[in-house]
Amino acid sequence: MGLFYESVLCYHVRSESGGIMRIEKHPILEFKQREKIYFTFDGKEVFGYAGDTIASALDALGVKVVSRSPIHDRARGFYCAIGNCGSCHMVVNGVPNVKTCITRLEPGMNVNTQKGKGQIR
Amino acid sequence: MKEIDLMIIGGGPAGLSAAKVALEAGLKVMIVDRNMSLGGQLIKQTHKFFGSEKQYAKTRGFDIAKRLIDKLAVHKDNLEICLETTAVGLYKDYVVTTLQGETYTKYRSKSIIIATGASEKVLAFENNDLPGVYGAGAVQTLMNLYGVIPGKKALMVGSGNIGLIVSYQMMQAGIEVLAIVEAAPKIGGYKVHAAKIRRLGVPIHTSTTVKRAVGKDQVEAVVTVELDEKWKEIPGTEKTYETDIVCISVGLSPLHQLLSMAEIEMRYIPELGGLVPIVDEFNETSMEKVFVCGDVIGVEEASSAMVEGSLAGLIAAKRLGKEHPEHEARLDDYLKQLSDLRNGPFGIKTRVGLKKLRGVGDAR
Numbered sequence: 001m002g003l004f005y006e007s008v009l010c011y012h013v014r015s016e017s018g019g020i021m022r023i024e025k026h027p028i029l030e031f032k033q034r035e036k037i038y039f040t041f042d043g044k045e046v047f048g049y050a051g052d053t054i055a056s057a058l059d060a061l062g063v064k065v066v067s068r069s070p071i072h073d074r075a076r077g078f079y080c081a082i083g084n085c086g087s088c089h090m091v092v093n094g095v096p097n098v099k100t101c102i103t104r105l106e107p108g109m110n111v112n113t114q115k116g117k118g119q120i121r
Numbered sequence: 122m123k124e125i126d127l128m129i130i131g132g133g134p135a136g137l138s139a140a141k142v143a144l145e146a147g148l149k150v151m152i153v154d155r156n157m158s159l160g161g162q163l164i165k166q167t168h169k170f171f172g173s174e175k176q177y178a179k180t181r182g183f184d185i186a187k188r189l190i191d192k193l194a195v196h197k198d199n200l201e202i203c204l205e206t207t208a209v210g211l212y213k214d215y216v217v218t219t220l221q222g223e224t225y226t227k228y229r230s231k232s233i234i235i236a237t238g239a240s241e242k243v244l245a246f247e248n249n250d251l252p253g254v255y256g257a258g259a260v261q262t263l264m265n266l267y268g269v270i271p272g273k274k275a276l277m278v279g280s281g282n283i284g285l286i287v288s289y290q291m292m293q294a295g296i297e298v299l300a301i302v303e304a305a306p307k308i309g310g311y312k313v314h315a316a317k318i319r320r321l322g323v324p325i326h327t328s329t330t331v332k333r334a335v336g337k338d339q340v341e342a343v344v345t346v347e348l349d350e351k352w353k354e355i356p357g358t359e360k361t362y363e364t365d366i367v368c369i370s371v372g373l374s375p376l377h378q379l380l381s382m383a384e385i386e387m388r389y390i391p392e393l394g395g396l397v398p399i400v401d402e403f404n405e406t407s408m409e410k411v412f413v414c415g416d417v418i419g420v421e422e423a424s425s426a427m428v429e430g431s432l433a434g435l436i437a438a439k440r441l442g443k444e445h446p447e448h449e450a451r452l453d454d455y456l457k458q459l460s461d462l463r464n465g466p467f468g469i470k471t472r473v474g475l476k477k478l479r480g481v482g483d484a485r
Binding site: 029031064065077078081085102 | 155156157162167181205207240241243250251252253254255256258259260262263264265266267268269270271272293294295337338339376
């Protein structure tokens with residue numbers, strides 16, 4: 001990207017500790033230290049922060065695949081992040097097809113990769 | 122069933138502006154929005170707006186959202202705000218059903234303003250479903266709202282204003298933008314945005330598109346290809362970029378689903394982004410007292426969405442017998458602002474689209 005880029009946008013530091021991808025410094029925005037929210041993803045205890053959606057917390061953890069397609073078992077990530085496209089469906093607390101990109105992350109949530117269409121109990 | 126005066130579906134720039142004017146006129150208003158906060162897509166927009174002072178020029182998008190929300194505070198006795206609530210049904214008898222968590226609620230509203238906005242289009246190419254292929258707006262949401270960076274390197278597909286602005290904002294967040302590709306022979310967005318990107322060393326390749334994404338369970342690389350004047354791929358011009366983000370910024374489509382559900386008359390107008398309701402000059406649809414404003418009636422910018430919202434609030438109040446004290450003056454002002462905003466070369470699509478939608482000189 002070259003020196004010019006560095007000199008103009010020198011504030012930007014990225015935290016990559018533990019594969020967590022969060023902005024630490026930004027020329028315009030301030031991301032304050034927020035409370036950690038612990039939840040379970042595919043059986044593992046992980047955490048995001050207060051104010052996260054399920055999808056944003058997972059993306060920050062480097063989780064890209066949120067479901068597998070019904071017929072060809074293809075990996076699915078989210079596309080729009082604002083509740084339009086339905087590509088972010090996951091199984092949350094046993095309920096399938098939850099739009100994780102607009103669902104607030106809450107402590108103790110049990111989030112699972114969705115396989116196919118999901119089953120309504 | 123709960124009875125209300127005015128239900129506004131969507132709390133973005135259009136919906137908030139509509140609420141303000143309707144509240145000033147004395148209506149009881151409910152805003153339904155599925156997101157965690159009001160403001161729509163303004164809340165992730167860190168850039169300063171263009172336009173005139175009336176549409177908050179020189180103010181950053183998220184600050185505009187704050188101002189629009191703050192202005193509603195004085196009317197809080199007449200305003201109900203339902204967040205994390207999705208309007209899932211609109212029916213001919215003015216019934217709206219909403220879903221909040223697992224609770225369905227039914228409302229009957231005398232007037233309804235639909236300000237649902239638009240959704241990002243997708244682009245057909247091999248492996249376009251791989252995780253790592255995001256709408257440009259999605260990356261903007263992740264970065265600017267949640268402080269999350271979805272990858273290290275990005276290729277932007279599309280050079281409209283969203284593509285250009287999000288490219289710049291990715292750099293601000295520390296993502297390396299490898300290039301912007303644009304299928305058309307020229308850059309779609311404002312020159313001032315494009316120049317900013319180029320000054321930072323990011324090339325913008327016109328007459329070039331994405332051919333395929335490469336990767337197993339997520340994007341590892343992307344292949345682009347040049348196009349001839351007939352938009353056909355030129356063999357041998359493929360270029361591979363190693364990247365973990367492919368941003369798609371190829372336009373938006375109005376979120377028409379609720380309107381279609383109520384069997385409101387619709388028409389497909391490519392210049393407006395897709396299927397839009399047929400409206401009169403004040404954006405009233407074929408269903409009486411149901412109005413539209415913002416991107417749902419044609420994809421434009423937040424500036425015009427706010428003016429359209431104010432107009433919808435004004436007309437809804439009048440149609441419910443509570444005319445705004447400054448009705449005539451406001452009406453002239455809003456219509457003039459809209460015509461000014463659409464006057465330039467970038468307003469041509471909207472001008473042509475609205476002409477197609479309404480017919481020349483004919484309201485409906």
